[in-house]
Structure formats: structure tokens, C-alpha cells
Amino acid sequence: MLVLHASVLHAQDMVADNMLLFQRSEGGWPKHYEERAIDYKRIYNEAEKASIKDEHNRNDATIDNKATTTEIRYLLKAYKKENNPAYLKAAEKGIKYLLEAQYKNGGWPQFYPDLSSYRHEITYNDDAMINAMNVLYDLTKKTDDFDVVDSTLIPKANKAIQRGIQCILKTQIKVKKQLTAWCAQYNENTLQPAMARKFELESISGSESVGIVRFLMKVENPSPEIKNAINSAVQWFEKSKIVGYKFVDIQDPTQPKGRDRVLIADSTSVIWARFYDIDTNEPFFSGRDSIKRKKVSEIENERRTGYAWYGTWPKELLEKEYPKWLKKNS
Numbered sequence: 001m002l003v004l005h006a007s008v009l010h011a012q013d014m015v016a017d018n019m020l021l022f023q024r025s026e027g028g029w030p031k032h033y034e035e036r037a038i039d040y041k042r043i044y045n046e047a048e049k050a051s052i053k054d055e056h057n058r059n060d061a062t063i064d065n066k067a068t069t070t071e072i073r074y075l076l077k078a079y080k081k082e083n084n085p086a087y088l089k090a091a092e093k094g095i096k097y098l099l100e101a102q103y104k105n106g107g108w109p110q111f112y113p114d115l116s117s118y119r120h121e122i123t124y125n126d127d128a129m130i131n132a133m134n135v136l137y138d139l140t141k142k143t144d145d146f147d148v149v150d151s152t153l154i155p156k157a158n159k160a161i162q163r164g165i166q167c168i169l170k171t172q173i174k175v176k177k178q179l180t181a182w183c184a185q186y187n188e189n190t191l192q193p194a195m196a197r198k199f200e201l202e203s204i205s206g207s208e209s210v211g212i213v214r215f216l217m218k219v220e221n222p223s224p225e226i227k228n229a230i231n232s233a234v235q236w237f238e239k240s241k242i243v244g245y246k247f248v249d250i251q252d253p254t255q256p257k258g259r260d261r262v263l264i265a266d267s268t269s270v271i272w273a274r275f276y277d278i279d280t281n282e283p284f285f286s287g288r289d290s291i292k293r294k295k296v297s298e299i300e301n302e303r304r305t306g307y308a309w310y311g312t313w314p315k316e317l318l319e320k321e322y323p324k325w326l327k328k329n330s
Helices: 014-022 046-054 069-082 085-101 125-141 151-171 208-218 224-240 315-329
Strands: 242-251 259-273
Touching: 014 046, 014 069, 014 085, 069 085, 069 125, 085 125, 085 151, 125 151, 125 208, 151 208, 151 224, 208 224, 208 315, 224 259, 224 315
Parallel strands: none
Antiparallel strands: 242 259
């Protein structure tokens, strides 16, 4: 008689299984394994699995680089496909982690429970806080596979979203009595723009502000305050666009790695800077010396080629999403 192993009878998802392996005791996930981004598609040997399990209680869970929110979403899809209750349980534990990590004022730190260095700051950088809020939003709407999640988490998610929105409204930067957009990170006590890494100074962000506006536009029956926040940010995007240039990679044998990234003229291009000076609204750039420079060519090649100093982040928002929202909410 043929005897089938349990794993044969119940197909498993290797990526999801690896996510179970890496989940921290707090419920969130780290972003690195052995100083590299975690590869969930990799087959880990028994010794590696043992070492990963030994790190179960580490306090390095984070929402940076889409960590934790990516795992929650994937595990829910895997649960609906494989019907493995461990996947659902892990996803729900991840959601509880997001709820636990939120500050009372509505912001989220980049890491939790490790609040050392700049990890304690309220972090919009790379859409960290917005990714967390989008997970909770989908839970409250029971969309994108969240219909299988324990419904008792929905009221908590709703409260967390409302606190998050209040934090967003309070942190929108006002210059000369005019609302603009947002900094990438804030002091969690004063709600003032804050510096994170050496090259991430206090500023108005041409990138992170886009995700914030997109979230606000999802709010049903938006209050006058939310409408004003959206309209003001869009006005700032329009005011701050840079017409006639693009930021491109080029080959340059004189540089350390044989390449460079430069700003060149292009009459068809519209871009935005990553960072704008809060007082002057002029784009600025900084290397690891934390000194503000007016030209990207003035910072070191390693930072010039290793960071998104310019981009087209608000383009779709301005051309398609905002007009559609405005038509609905005017």
C-alpha cells in the first residue's frame, strides 16, 4: 500500500513557510538576514533554519523596506490557496504587531520594539507608515484577501487608521501660513520634521508625500480638513515640479564604479526632487557629511548613484488620480 507523507498530502508554499521561520516573537518581520535582504525563495539548510529560529526573540522587526506588510499580504494569499491555518495565524499576529507598534499620537516608528537611533521617529520614509495604514485599511474593507482575518481586529484597525490620519494632518508642513507637504520622518514627541540617516535631513519630500496624499484620497466622505490637506499638497507638487530635466545613469570610467548619475536637459521631462528646503522650497542634496548642497553633482559619487534624488513620483497622481478624486469630492 502506498503511504503518502503529510507534506505530499498537503501542498505547502515555500515562501510562506520561510516567512513563518523569520517572524519575530513580537509579530513583525526583520528586513535582513546576515546583513542582506531576506530571500524568501531560497532553500535554507537545517543549520540555517536553526540559527534563524534562535533569532526569534530579536527586536529587529520593522515596517521599513515593506517588511511586515509584505509578509502579511503574502501569507493571506497563501492561506486562501493552501488552507494552512499557520499562515493565517502568522498574518493575524503581524496585524496585531502593527496595532501594537503605533504611537498614541497615530504615528508609526520605523522599527518596533527597537527604538534606538532614528528608528523611533515617525517614519513616512519609503512609505513605511502608509504601507502599515494600507494593510489596516484593507482589513476594514475586507478587500485583497483580508476577508479571512479575525473580524474582532476591525474596530481596532479603524481606530488606528483614524489616529494615523490625525497624525498625517498634524505633520503637514506649513510655510508662511500655507500648507505644503510632508517630511520623510518626524520626532514622535514634538511632531516636528527630523533627520534620519546622515543624508536624510529635515525637508519637504517630493516622494513620500505622494503616498500620503494617495491614502488621504481613499478616505470616504473626507472632512474639510482632509480636503484642504490634499488640495494644498497638490498645489505644492505643481509649484515644485522641475520642467525640462531628467536624472539619468551614465557610464563614466573616471568614477569609482565606472558610472555616474547626472541631471541633463530634456524638454519633454518633468521631475521632482526628493528633498526641498522647508524655508526656501529649493531642492537640496547631502552626502554622508550631512551638508546641504544645491547641486547633486556636489555630493560624493557613492551617494549620488545610491539614492533616488529625483523622480516622477507625483506624475500619475497629478494627471489622473487627483482629477478623478476632485470630480468626486468637489
